[in-house]
Amino acid sequence: MCLYNRYHCTCHHRLTNKIVLFICLATFLFGATTATINQFRFTPIEGVDKNLSATATSVVLIGGLVSAFLGPELAILGKDWFDAAFIGSFLLLSTCFVLTFLLLWFYQANHAPKIKQKQSGRGLKIIIKQPVFIVAVSSAAAGYVVMTASPMSMYVIDGFSLTQTKFVIQSHVIAMFLPSLFTPMIVELFGLSKMMIIGIMLYLVCIVISYTSHSLNNYWMALILLGLGWNFLFIGSTSLLPHAYNNLEKCKVQPVNDFLIFNMQAMASPSAGWFVFNFD
Template identity: 25%
Template sequence: MSRPLSLPAPRSAAAPLAALFAAQALATGATTISVSLSSILAAQLSGQEALAGLPSTLNMLASAASAYGASRVMAARGRRVGLTAAYLLGALGAGVAGLSAIMGVFWLFLLGGALVGVAAGAIQQGRYAAAELVAPAVRGRVMGYLLSFAVVGAFASAAFSPALTRLGARLEVGAVELGWLLGAVFLALGGALIALLMPARTLEAGISETASVRARSLRAIFMQPAALTALLALGIGQGVMVMLMVLMPKHAEHLGHGLPTISGLITAHVVGMYGLAWAVGGLVDRFGERRALACGALLLLVSALTAVPATGAAPMGLSLYLLGLGWNFCFVSGSSLLVRAVMPEDRLRAQGAADVVVWSCAAAGALGGGVLMATAGFVAVAALGGIASLGALVAAATLRQPDRA
């Protein structure tokens, strides 16, 4: 028997959107002060520099493995249950990682970090929950605003660094370890906001549950040109971004740049990823996903082409900024296009499958790019990024803009 569907009225969408925006900021803050510094702890706990990248790799693989399952949970139980569970699981994982790092137990630290990755695979789908709460004409803008709150979280977490350092000195505990524990608090707060302010069900969740007899296979869904283009936009954008983001700092180190310069490069990249997300979403709504995706692919291509000749701090920073901005265009346009191109009864499964591809491309970009750089140099890495960006550009050029849905 079908359950009655409950879709929040436009006015009542303000509270759940506020919860999603704040939770996104908290989640980004949690990962900024924990996962992003996991390589430092991994090297310390294992005693092997070669294992420094293992936590990040496990984190991305765990996210890829959990994304589709998370979408199925949300289809059956609603966004509120799925997202709340994800945030609380992330809080548990961050707490385990922090405590195990303090105790010096490497395998338990890896387990905690992997649990955070499992949670991240579901938390990322909060952008679709935000899109479901608003009219089709403003979905891109809302998803852009959601990404913009990631900047708030990143800078807020940075503001805690001095306090963590002082507290760590007082307790004789490393500030990085305390960062994981603070991340657990952030994620728990995010889960509480979702649990209190999100509606029990959204329209898409209800339809997915009641219309299962009409649901199509994932192959049939992604055989549609618009859905396939959305998948390519998300996957290529994520893969190219992660590959160049991870390896450009190493390239800068090879060129003789020190830690202050490399930190500045990462900052430029983060600003590119999130700083203009609020504006990018509006551009997607105004000009359509096709043009926005083409713009994103061009920006990725320019970033790849300028990555090798850029040897100074400013040119490298500009290249990484364009990389982040190109990813933003691809991510917002691809997410918006996927919502538009897929029927409501198929959306949650399609979104989960798409996020599996996103996280898999991220892991492949990080691992494959590292191997390629070790064997053929950074020029080959940049060339691969450029070729992949051309693929996204071709996909955008051949796309017929679907009707709003």
């Protein structure tokens, strides 16, 4: 019996390790795909005048309203399809990427740019020292770094149900993308800089509400403010970035921008987990 139990535990441990390995691989591939798709947000900006860049970015983000409803529903729908929780959710998510692949595969640009000779523009050291580049990267990074630990805190630490957690996250994602319908008017009235300052102020209020209580209502209010702040910062930073480079430099500046932003987010994720488990 002891040998059987030891063998059973060993097999279960190996199976768990394989599941973890596959989840890590899936997450890695998901990250690579997301990094590629994120580059597409600069495309509409390049097709309009710089004073319309915020409007172009807002139009792209409106598509996120669909994800606000579709993403959490897919997570709930596929959660219990397999013995390991959420494997079905990953499977449903992968079908969305397949549909995206098919849409992009059959897309053909009517006016593809023709590069006659290889030119590189200024060096990166010069570009990244510009105040406009520093502000663009810093504001976008702040927007992503703050929004890391909420699902874990709600579902794992405070014991809210998956349905309650889904409702709060769904509200948060709606708050991230719905303001895109009105952000161009805000930019026209106040300008990019003031809109981004408002985004930072919304973050500060979000932090105060989160620190005060971990009730469901506080989570809901804090995550809505977090979404609004992210929208203002993300649209502002994406619209500011093209002011830091010219057409010859965009292919090296845009990837560096995203590399810095999402590496900061990657460092914030384990840091958030450590803070939640040690100071909550």
